[in-house]
Each structure stands twice: as structure tokens, then as C-alpha cells.
Amino acid sequence: MYRWDFAPIWANSDLLLAGLGNTLVLTAVALAGGLPVGLALALARLSGSRLLAAPAGLVIEVFRTTPPLVQLFWFYFGLPIILKVEMTPYLAAALTFTIQSGAFFAEIFRAGIVSVDKGQSEAARAIGMSKAQTMRRIILPQAVKRMFPAMMERSIELMKTTTLVATVSYADLLYQANELAQKTFRPLEVFTAAALLYFLIITLVSMLGARVERRMAQSGEMAR
Amino acid sequence: MDTPLLRLAGLDKRFGDRAVFSGVDLDVKRGDRIAIIGASGSGKSTLLRCINFLERPDAGRVILNGEPVGTERQRAGVSEIRYDEGSLNRLRQRVGMVFQQFNLFPHMTALGNVMEGLLTVKHMARAQAGERAQAELARVGLADKAEAYPAHLSGGQKQRVAIARALAMEPEILLFDEPTSALDPALVGEVLDAIQALASEGRTMLLVTHEIGFAYHMATRVLFLAEGGIYEQGTPDEVLKAPRRPLTQAFIAGHRRFSF
Numbered sequence: 001m002y003r004w005d006f007a008p009i010w011a012n013s014d015l016l017l018a019g020l021g022n023t024l025v026l027t028a029v030a031l032a033g034g035l036p037v038g039l040a041l042a043l044a045r046l047s048g049s050r051l052l053a054a055p056a057g058l059v060i061e062v063f064r065t066t067p068p069l070v071q072l073f074w075f076y077f078g079l080p081i082i083l084k085v086e087m088t089p090y091l092a093a094a095l096t097f098t099i100q101s102g103a104f105f106a107e108i109f110r111a112g113i114v115s116v117d118k119g120q121s122e123a124a125r126a127i128g129m130s131k132a133q134t135m136r137r138i139i140l141p142q143a144v145k146r147m148f149p150a151m152m153e154r155s156i157e158l159m160k161t162t163t164l165v166a167t168v169s170y171a172d173l174l175y176q177a178n179e180l181a182q183k184t185f186r187p188l189e190v191f192t193a194a195a196l197l198y199f200l201i202i203t204l205v206s207m208l209g210a211r212v213e214r215r216m217a218q219s220g221e222m223a224r
Numbered sequence: 225m226d227t228p229l230l231r232l233a234g235l236d237k238r239f240g241d242r243a244v245f246s247g248v249d250l251d252v253k254r255g256d257r258i259a260i261i262g263a264s265g266s267g268k269s270t271l272l273r274c275i276n277f278l279e280r281p282d283a284g285r286v287i288l289n290g291e292p293v294g295t296e297r298q299r300a301g302v303s304e305i306r307y308d309e310g311s312l313n314r315l316r317q318r319v320g321m322v323f324q325q326f327n328l329f330p331h332m333t334a335l336g337n338v339m340e341g342l343l344t345v346k347h348m349a350r351a352q353a354g355e356r357a358q359a360e361l362a363r364v365g366l367a368d369k370a371e372a373y374p375a376h377l378s379g380g381q382k383q384r385v386a387i388a389r390a391l392a393m394e395p396e397i398l399l400f401d402e403p404t405s406a407l408d409p410a411l412v413g414e415v416l417d418a419i420q421a422l423a424s425e426g427r428t429m430l431l432v433t434h435e436i437g438f439a440y441h442m443a444t445r446v447l448f449l450a451e452g453g454i455y456e457q458g459t460p461d462e463v464l465k466a467p468r469r470p471l472t473q474a475f476i477a478g479h480r481r482f483s484f
Contacts, residue, residue: 117327119323119325120327122278122323123321123323123327123328123329123386123389124329124340125316126316126320126321126323126390127341127345127389128313128314128317128341128345129340129341129344130309130313131309133345137340137344141331142330142331145331
């Protein structure tokens with residue numbers, strides 16, 4: 001019979017927590033960068049100008065359809081060769097997940113924007129608002145409300161996908177767990193503890209998200 | 225001679241292969257109230273939407289106060305008209321529109337809806353825009369609904385907010401695109417009253433409507449659209465009471481069938 005022993009994990013919890021910190025930093029950076037990148041890609045794709053739409057579409061499709069692990073390798077191993085730059089695990093990870101989440105966010109933004117009734121932009125244009133003003137003041141506020149659940153889902157997915165960065169030795173939670181497992185010979189306990197941390201963080205974020213969603217619904221402004 | 229406030233000259237509009245109308249000419253003088261009637265698909269709404277360029281006419285010019293909208297230029301021997309964003313935005317400030325489906329901004333209060341153009345287009349200070357918007361709401365009888373969101377307003381109230389939103393921009397011409405067609409019959413009256421009040425102020429307006437009775441009382445001129453253009457026009461008495469041409473006669477007869 002296997003005897004569970006979590007004592008070594010408690011003794012080394014600072015290692016796991018440091019990894020968790022790195023995971024959260026990377027997720028936050030990828031979110032903070034991915035949202036504007038996604039919006040820019042979506043607007044480019046919807047712009048009606050082929051010069052903007054085609055490259056934006058290409059970026060979106062490439063990053064949505066290729067394995068994130070390969071993308072990470074492109075940035076970590078490929079980019080330094082092409083650009084002759086120094087690449088750190090953190091920078092490669094941040095770039096990969098900013099653009100990758102941007103590609104997914106772009107499709108969410110696009111779906112949200114086109115879901116807003118055409119009459120909304122017509123009404124805004126009819127009082128003389130410019131295209132940009134219409135997008136910023138009328139379309140996006142309504143689109144973002146509708147997109148929120150999908151954005152939450154994608155953000156959770158993002159946090160879990162960042163575990164791939166262990167392969168380029170960025171010291172995220174899973175990387176630290178791996179180190180600890182080798183050190184303590186207790187892989188089952190260590191990875192279970194790591195999974196528990198992911199579970200706790202993501203559950204907490206989901207609950208916060210659900211609360212925000214409820215509050216938006218309560219304000220009762222969505223129905224027409 | 226007086227320059228007409230609005231002139232349409234040889235306006236064409238096609239959707240794909242189908243010509244909606246072609247060669248439409250119209251002069252609108254200050255204070256004219258023009259009712260546009262016709263069967264579904266006769267191009268009434270499209271004609272109205274070409275005036276503020278929610279639809280681009282395929283040919284012809286829209287001339288506001290003697291100034292043609294857009295710039296004509298020759299390209300490979302063919303003349304074409306270019307419409308730049310800025311000039312269309314300026315035109316739209318002078319031509320207000322009220323839609324069948326109201327199209328209020330659902331994420332803003334009634335007051336916010338009316339203020340929006342004042343803030344973003346006229347660059348008015350917030351306090352001043354608020355006062356102005358409140359006055360416009362009061363004019364359509366909705367001073368007490370300023371803080372209500374559209375979801376909490378009846379259809380008639382929504383349409384009156386939409387009228388206030390258009391009026392706030394101080395347009396020289398008002399376009400009404402079937403403003404009562406989406407309303408419960410019981411709510412039509414309050415919106416027609418609001419439009420009637422604007423009519424009695426002497427405002428210039430074009431109204432696409434199925435409310436033949438209202439058109440008769442409100443309009444100074446009636447256009448009947450059919451066969452890809454203005455099929456018959458004249459005073460309300462001429463077109464609605466004694467139409468001369470067969471399609472107009474059939475249309476009016478159809479509308480009178482169930483009146484009592």
C-alpha cells in the first residue's frame with residue numbers, strides 16, 4: 001500500500017509558492033498584453049481594409065492552430081537566431097502567451113463586436129459620431145459585457161497553458177513542482193499539491209468573475 | 225430665387241442587380257414637411273437613408289443649402305463622387321434621424337443617450353450638455369425619466385428619447401424612418417404627438433410612414449414611391465384624397481378598406 005507523505009512539501013512550500021508567484025506574474029503579463037493585442041487584431045480584421053485584415057487574420061490563425069509548445073520554442077530558440085537577440089525564458093514565455101492569448105481574444109472581441117445590433121452604429125453615426133467614437137463609446141462597451149464569460153474561460157485556459165514554460169526552464173509552479181519532486185522523491189504528493197494550488201486560484205478567479213457578471217446583469221442595461 | 229434647404233438631384237440606388245430607385249429629384253424648402261408613402265420595398269426607407277448617407281447613393285447628388293455633399297472628380301474619363309468621413313460626419317450633425325427600432329444606446333441612461341452627441345460630436349462641457357439634454361427630454365415630456373435605462377422604458381418613451389437625442393444636435397432637417405411601426409398601437413399616439421409638436425414649430429422634416437391619416441394632417445407634401453421613383457406627389461389632399469395615377473389609387477384604396 002502506498003503511504004502518502006506530505007511533510008516534505010510543507011517543509012519546502014516556499015519553493016512551490018515562488019513558482020506560483022511566477023505563474024501568476026506570467027499570466028497577468030499575458031493577459032495585460034493579450035487584451036490590447038487581441039483588440040487590435042480584431043479591429044484590424046474588421047477594418048474592411050485588406051491591407052490590415054489579411055496580416056491580422058494570418059497572425060490569429062497561426063497562433064490559434066499551432067501547438068503552444070511549438071510557439072514557445074519559436075520564440076525561445078528561433079527568434080534569437082533570426083534577430084540575433086538574447087532571449088530569456090521569461091521574455092520568451094511572455095511574448096508567446098501575449099500573442100497567443102491575443103489571437104484567441106481577437107476572435108472573442110470580433111464575435112462580441114459583430115453581435116452588437118447594426119442599428120447601434122447607425123444611430124451613433126446618424127448624430128455625427130466618427131467611426132472611432134462609435135466603436136469606443138457605443139459598440140465596445142456593449143460587446144465587452146457579452147464577451148465577459150468567454151474572456152474568463154480563455155483566461156483560465158491561459159493560466160493552465162502557461163505550465164508549458166517549464167520546458168524552457170521558466171520557474172513556474174509546475175517547474176518548481178518538478179524540481180521538488182526530484183528532490184523529495186515524492187512526485188505524487190508534490191504534483192497533487194501543485195494541482196490543488198491551481199484549483200484554488202482558478203476557483204477563486206471564477207467566483208470573482210461570476211460576481212462581476214451578476215453585477216453587470218443586475219444593472220439591467222443589456223435588454224433593449 | 226430661394227435655394228432649397230435640401231435638394232436631391234438624380235439619385236440612384238441599387239442593391240446588387242436590383243435598382244431600388246433611379247433618377248430621384250426632390251427639392252425641400254425650409255419648413256417643408258414631406259410624408260413619404262408607398263408599398264413595402266418601394267425604397268422609402270432607402271431614400272431617407274441616402275439623405276444622411278447611411279446608404280451611399282450609386283449616382284446623383286445630395287445638396288444641402290446649395291452645397292453638394294462629396295467631391296466630384298474625373299477618373300479615367302468617368303466622373304465619380306468621393307465622400308470623406310469628415311464631411312459626412314458634419315452633414316449628419318445637420319440632418320437628424322429617428323429610427324423605426326429606436327436604436328437607443330442600452331448601456332446609457334435616457335439622459336446619457338441625449339448627451340452623447342453633445343459630448344462627443346459637439347464637444348460640449350459635461351454640465352452644459354447635461355442641462356441641454358435635460359431640456360430636450362422635458363420637451364418630449366420625459367424630464368422624470370432622465371436616469372432610466374432604455375430597458376426600463378416603454379416603446380413610446382424610447383422613441384421620444386430617440387427624438388430628443390436627434391433634436392439635441394440642433395439639426396436643420398429631421399428624418400423619421402417609420403417612427404411608429406415598431407410600437408404597440410396604444411403607444412403610437414404619444415410619439416405622433418411629439419412629432420406633431422415639432423411640425424407646429426415649423427421644422428423641416430421628411431417622414432416615412434404607414435400612418436396615412438397622420439401624414440394627411442401633418443405633411444405639407446406627400447410623395448408616393450413606386451416603380452423605382454417618385455410615382456406621384458402633391459399636397460395631402462391631392463395625393464391622399466384624389467390620387468390621379470392607378471398605383472397610388474390602389475394603394476390609398478387598400479389603406480381605406482377597413483377605415484370606419
